[in-house]
Amino acid sequence: xxxxxxxxxxxxxxxxxxxxxxxxxxxxxxxxxxxxxxxxxxxxxxxxxxxxxxxxxxxxxxxxxxxxxxxxxxxxxxxxxxxxxxxxxxxxxxxxxxxxxxxxxxxxxxxxxxxxxxxxxxxxxxxxxxxxxxxxxxxxxxxxxxxxxxxxxxxxxxxxxxxxxxxxxxxxxxxxxxxxxxxxxxxxxxxxxxxxxxxxxxxxxxxxxxxxxxxxxxxxxxxxxx
Amino acid sequence: xxxxxxxxxxxxxxxxxxxxxxxxxxxxxxxxxxxxxxxxxxxxxxxxxxxxxxxxxxxxxxxxxxxxxxxxxxxxxxxxxxxxxxxxxxxxxxxxxxxxxxxxxxxxxxxxxxxxxxxxxxxxxxxxxxxxxxxxxxxxxxxxxxxxxxxxxxxxxxxxxxxxxxxxxxxxxxxxxxxxxxxxxxxxxx
Numbered sequence: 001x002x003x004x005x006x007x008x009x010x011x012x013x014x015x016x017x018x019x020x021x022x023x024x025x026x027x028x029x030x031x032x033x034x035x036x037x038x039x040x041x042x043x044x045x046x047x048x049x050x051x052x053x054x055x056x057x058x059x060x061x062x063x064x065x066x067x068x069x070x071x072x073x074x075x076x077x078x079x080x081x082x083x084x085x086x087x088x089x090x091x092x093x094x095x096x097x098x099x100x101x102x103x104x105x106x107x108x109x110x111x112x113x114x115x116x117x118x119x120x121x122x123x124x125x126x127x128x129x130x131x132x133x134x135x136x137x138x139x140x141x142x143x144x145x146x147x148x149x150x151x152x153x154x155x156x157x158x159x160x161x162x163x164x165x166x167x168x169x170x171x172x173x174x175x176x177x178x179x180x181x182x183x184x185x186x187x188x189x190x191x192x193x194x195x196x197x198x199x200x201x202x203x204x205x206x207x208x209x210x211x212x213x214x215x216x217x218x219x220x221x222x223x224x225x226x
Numbered sequence: 227x228x229x230x231x232x233x234x235x236x237x238x239x240x241x242x243x244x245x246x247x248x249x250x251x252x253x254x255x256x257x258x259x260x261x262x263x264x265x266x267x268x269x270x271x272x273x274x275x276x277x278x279x280x281x282x283x284x285x286x287x288x289x290x291x292x293x294x295x296x297x298x299x300x301x302x303x304x305x306x307x308x309x310x311x312x313x314x315x316x317x318x319x320x321x322x323x324x325x326x327x328x329x330x331x332x333x334x335x336x337x338x339x340x341x342x343x344x345x346x347x348x349x350x351x352x353x354x355x356x357x358x359x360x361x362x363x364x365x366x367x368x369x370x371x372x373x374x375x376x377x378x379x380x381x382x383x384x385x386x387x388x389x390x391x392x393x394x395x396x397x398x399x400x401x402x403x404x405x406x407x408x409x410x411x412x413x414x415x416x
Contacts, residue, residue, distance in 0.1 A: 105333035
């Protein structure tokens, strides 16, 4: 079955993509570029690098811009999926949704409207197992957004390796948040994945941070051999 | 031992983590012993070893399991506790002559308990996650236990612990699976 993966550049969508590749044919990635930094549906930091990640993965990318207003952005996603159906013949959609019933409900309804299969391979996953598998299977993920206590400026740019995962565990326990940042406590960017033919080397970044709220904007990057 | 049956389109499919995984996780957290089989691979020894069965759901577009009603004939004579979830409810009801009818539902819905039963004991209403293209006519020998505005959401056999739930209890209503485990406990300890 040919599938399109809803793609944000973060760990969940790329891990879902990798899962999908093990069962079906991933024909393209689909990204909605939200102009709204508080998009209801789509994660936004560094989404401008989606094209580079798609190139690293060797997959075509369908991009669609949205103003990021609550329900209107679903129409933009619909346009993106219609284009993916037209250009790449996708028969289904894959998402990296873990716990959000809000997100799952909207994507499921849209898929039904378009007569597409809908796959959510991380749905209600054991988050401990998932994060371990993410690291052990060769994903390299950095934190590019922090949006709640205890994630201060020191977390921006950190790679989620075993040491960071231990700290995330402690933070998750103490502050009663999910290990995966499902509540939007932090956002991630994938610089390498087991299916990337090249990895992303970050050359220059800028930081905007204030009071447990910040973004690491990746200014200059290049693809390098692994 | 609980036999968890995967109704998805293929053994080891991309849907398995979504529809079987969360049920497995709930069982693990409850300390229950279980084995998972795809519906096309369920054998007579699997059924003999099972003290209870959970039939899991499928993706909205996944109706392949409905094309093989003969594979589920054993449900009509199984007599041990069964929990059919969404597509699993259609499968259970189908084994007793219940006909599926179009009734799509996606998202959270309010479920109202209409007949007393230990599965929902103490709850008159609760919110549940539904993801279904069809609902089912209540088959002969079953009673409706709970409804939403549009569909029968739960049924039970008149005398056996055979339950069908249209909604997905593994999403935000795990307590119902835990209740089922407690109700099935005498069978599980045999």
